[in-house]
Amino acid sequence: MTGQRLEDLLRPLAPQVLAALLRRYGQFDGCEDAVQEALLAAAVQWPREGVPDNPYGWLVTVATRRFTDWARSDAARRRREDAELLATPPSMFVAAPADHPPAGEHDDTLTLLFLCCHPSLSPASQVALTLRAVGGLGTAEIARAFLVPEPTMAQRISRAKQTIRKAGARFAPPPPGGRADRLRAVLHVLYLMFNEGYTTSSGDALQRPDLTAEALRLTRLLHRLLPDEPEVAGLLALMLLTEARRDARTRDDGSIVPLDEQDRGRWDRGLIAEGVELVTATLARTRELGPFQLQAAIAAVHDEAPSADETDWPQILALYELLERVAPNPMATLNKAVAVAMVRGAQAGLEIVDGLEADGRMARHHRLHAVRAHLLERAGRPQEARAAFRGAARLATNLPEQRYLRLRAAASGENQGLSGGSR
Amino acid sequence: MKYMIIIYGNQELWESFSAEEFQKEIAAQDAFNRRYAETGELLGAYGNADASQTKIVRVRDGVPAVTDGPYLETKEYMASWYLIDVESEERALEIAAEIPFASYRQVEVWPILHEAADSE
Numbered sequence: 001m002t003g004q005r006l007e008d009l010l011r012p013l014a015p016q017v018l019a020a021l022l023r024r025y026g027q028f029d030g031c032e033d034a035v036q037e038a039l040l041a042a043a044v045q046w047p048r049e050g051v052p053d054n055p056y057g058w059l060v061t062v063a064t065r066r067f068t069d070w071a072r073s074d075a076a077r078r079r080r081e082d083a084e085l086l087a088t089p090p091s092m093f094v095a096a097p098a099d100h101p102p103a104g105e106h107d108d109t110l111t112l113l114f115l116c117c118h119p120s121l122s123p124a125s126q127v128a129l130t131l132r133a134v135g136g137l138g139t140a141e142i143a144r145a146f147l148v149p150e151p152t153m154a155q156r157i158s159r160a161k162q163t164i165r166k167a168g169a170r171f172a173p174p175p176p177g178g179r180a181d182r183l184r185a186v187l188h189v190l191y192l193m194f195n196e197g198y199t200t201s202s203g204d205a206l207q208r209p210d211l212t213a214e215a216l217r218l219t220r221l222l223h224r225l226l227p228d229e230p231e232v233a234g235l236l237a238l239m240l241l242t243e244a245r246r247d248a249r250t251r252d253d254g255s256i257v258p259l260d261e262q263d264r265g266r267w268d269r270g271l272i273a274e275g276v277e278l279v280t281a282t283l284a285r286t287r288e289l290g291p292f293q294l295q296a297a298i299a300a301v302h303d304e305a306p307s308a309d310e311t312d313w314p315q316i317l318a319l320y321e322l323l324e325r326v327a328p329n330p331m332a333t334l335n336k337a338v339a340v341a342m343v344r345g346a347q348a349g350l351e352i353v354d355g356l357e358a359d360g361r362m363a364r365h366h367r368l369h370a371v372r373a374h375l376l377e378r379a380g381r382p383q384e385a386r387a388a389f390r391g392a393a394r395l396a397t398n399l400p401e402q403r404y405l406r407l408r409a410a411a412s413g414e415n416q417g418l419s420g421g422s423r
Numbered sequence: 424m425k426y427m428i429i430i431y432g433n434q435e436l437w438e439s440f441s442a443e444e445f446q447k448e449i450a451a452q453d454a455f456n457r458r459y460a461e462t463g464e465l466l467g468a469y470g471n472a473d474a475s476q477t478k479i480v481r482v483r484d485g486v487p488a489v490t491d492g493p494y495l496e497t498k499e500y501m502a503s504w505y506l507i508d509v510e511s512e513e514r515a516l517e518i519a520a521e522i523p524f525a526s527y528r529q530v531e532v533w534p535i536l537h538e539a540a541d542s543e
Contacts, residue, residue, distance in 0.1 A: 122510050147425075148466055148508055156463035198540035367541070397424070399536040 006046060009055060010039055012221075014136030017059040019108030021067060022171040028115065029161035030067055032133055038063035039136060107173070109134065110225050113218075114174050117185040120167035125160040126189045127196070131211075132157060135218060141209045145196070183226075187235050187292065190219050194239050212243060230286040233278055234293030240275035241299035244268040256404040260308035272303045291327040294319055313342035330362045334371055346379035366395035370405060377412060386412040425466070425508045425535040426515040430524050431499040434474070451523040459507065459518060466506040474500050506535075 014035060021031040038059045052058040116130040131137045131145070143153035174182040197211025219236045226232050248266040249257055257263075279296040286293060298319045305311040320336035333356055341349025353372045362368045373388035389409035396402040440448065459465035479492040493500075505522070509515050512534070519525060519532045 124510055146508070152460075152463050152466055152508070155461060159461075159463060195540040397534045397536055398541055399538055401541075402536060 003047075006043060009051065010042055010059075011136035013056055013059055014039060015109045015112050015134045016056060017063055018133055019112055019171070020060050021063055022112075023108075024064075025067060026171060028164055028169070028171065029158070030070060031063075032161060034063040034067035034070065035059070036132070036138065037066045040138070107225075109221065111171060111173050113186050113222065114182050115164065115169060115171060117182065117189050118164050118167060118169050119182075119185065120163050120169070121160050123189065123192055125156060125163070126185070127193050128153065128157055129160045129164075130189055130218070131193070131214065135214055137209060137214070145209050145211050147208075183229065183231075186222065187231060190215050190222070191235060191292075193218070194242075198242070212239075212246075215239065216243060230282050230288060231290040231292045233282040234290055234296045237275045237279035237282065237296035238292055238299055240271045240278070241296060241303050244271035244275065244303060250400075254400060255407075256400050258404075259302065264305075264307065267303065272300075276300045276304065289322065289326050291323060291329075291332075294323040294326060298323075311342070313339055317343050330356055330359065331367070334362065334368055337371055337375070341375050341378065346375045349375045350379065364395055366392045366397075366401070366405070368392075369395060373405075373408065373412075382412045424511065424515070425506060425537065426512075426519075427533045427535055428505040428507065428515075428519050428522060429501055429531040429533065430503045430522070430528075431531070432502040432528075433497065433499045435497070436499070436528075448523055448527075455521055455523065458521075464507050464509050464514075464518065466508055468503070468505045470503040471501060 017038065018031060018035045021034060022028065025031055041062050042055070042059060046052070046055075112134055113130065116133050117126045121129065128142055128146075131142050132139065137145075139154050139157060140150050142157075143150040146153065173179075193211050194215035197213070197215060216236075216239050219232070219239055223229075223232050223236045244267050245259075245262060247268070248262040248264065251257060275296065279293065279300050282293055283289075283297060298316055301312050301316050301319070317336065317339035320332060320339050323332045324336060333352065337349045337352035337356070340352055350372065353368060353375065356368060357363050369388050369392035373385045373392055376382075376385035376388055386409050389405050389412060393402050393405035393409060396405055456465060456468050474493070477491075477493060479490050481488050481490075507515060507518055509518065515532055519530050522530050524530055
């Protein structure tokens with residue numbers, strides 16, 4: 001059995017096994033550690049001895065044994081829980097499922113997601129915990145994904161679990177009144193995870209796990225669990241439509257290719273079709289437009305244009321105007337400025353950028369200066385464009401983006417020399 | 424977001440500490456390191472060796488030449504640095520203010536370039 005096949009088998013089982021233990025014992029930190037050990041044991045034993053007939057039952061049994069061993073050794077401190085726990089033979093609850101996890105598996109995974117995205121945690125901790133408890137990734141893999149040492153990540157995960165315990169969070173669905181907020185937190189975590197993996201270099205050399213793929217897998221899972229939640233569908237569509245351009249987004253040396261220069265032949269048609277269908281169906285029946293649905297709709301318009309010149313900018317502009325109304329945010333306004341420039345001319349776009357700069361919130365954001373630079377270039381003002389590109393490069397903290405902006409700054413100077421700024 | 428926090432100094436500055444003050448500073452520094460290693464925010468704390476141990480490497484026409492230097496006895500040079508990984512710039516500045524040296528002189532906080540897409 002290959003490592004990949006083993007992972008494909010183990011990782012979807014991870015949250016189900018954890019849920020089984022949590023239902024029984026309720027202690028998130030102890031149960032989670034026990035499941036991690038069971039997953040490790042499986043990774044060692046199954047390739048050697050073959051996959052057991054009931055992988056789920058095997059994992060629950062091993063994790064339960066680890067948990068009870070741990071509880072026994074901790075007996076002095078936890079005598080009462082111990083007695084209760086040892087009085088319950090593990091077979092009582094592994095006997096129920098034959099081949100499959102018990103019904104309610106879906107709700108369990110969802111409850112687990114809500115727990116990992118508990119409001120007492122910082123977004124970074126929510127992401128790390130979700131990767132481990134729901135995604136079934138090991139601490140070492142998560143540490144590699146975030147380019148931090150393994151002991152640092154172990155420390156963060158352990159603190160996150162303590163925080164959840166101290167906050168008194170239980171393995172139960174969120175209260176009805178708080179559900180919408182908690183779902184928004186889950187979507188935000190998946191979105192952050194996707195962005196974290198959205199690196200330009202493939203990262204093979206560092207063997208970073210592919211967080212983009214993991215975010216997609218978990219969002220697909222969430223969409224299966226909650227098919228009627230429009231923002232879940234919207235986020236999934238946005239990820240599919242963004243992921244579709246992955247190969248065209250960078251050159252072999254890792255440098256950025258802007259959207260209008262990408263080789264559209266390298267876009268993934270399958271992902272685009274899936275994303276477009278999903279966002280179209282969702283928008284057709286949604287009663288509440290949300291930011292992910294609208295961003296997905298915008299991505300769909302880009303992805304469906306046969307060439308950059310054939311992009312339906314009036315439609316993109318209309319969608320950005322809607323987005324600004326539904327979820328006012330200076331970044332949405334900045335993106336709208338580009339659409340405005342494409343529909344009404346560079347000067348109209350530049351006026352919006354100026355307004356945003358005066359507003360102050362984005363004055364030191366590199367993207368504001370990058371957008372201004374592009375619009376100045378379109379307006380045939382290369383000298384100013386060059387200064388704006390330079391200013392943007394100085395504010396950028398993303399390495400590929402900074403290199404791209406420096407290159408553009410250098411190139412706008414050259415263009416000026418060669419062609420006097422005409423395009 | 425990762426940040427590098429830098430302490431600058433020179434021999435004269437180190438020698439200006441009394442033995443007692445020096446002990447106290449070291450204890451405060453160790454306590455800082457422990458505290459933020461435990462929060463999972465401090466990735467590493469490093470002290471550079473003395474400037475007199477520094478070598479300079481130049482490659483010209485493919486040939487490396489190694490010389491002593493850069494003779495910084497009087498000028499201030501990078502003496503120690505910390506790598507932290509935090510939620511926000513605000514948090515980075517908060518931690519930087521906890522470095523004992525910041526109460527004595529000053530520390531610099533530099534953002535480190537990353538590759539993750541900027542989320543909005």
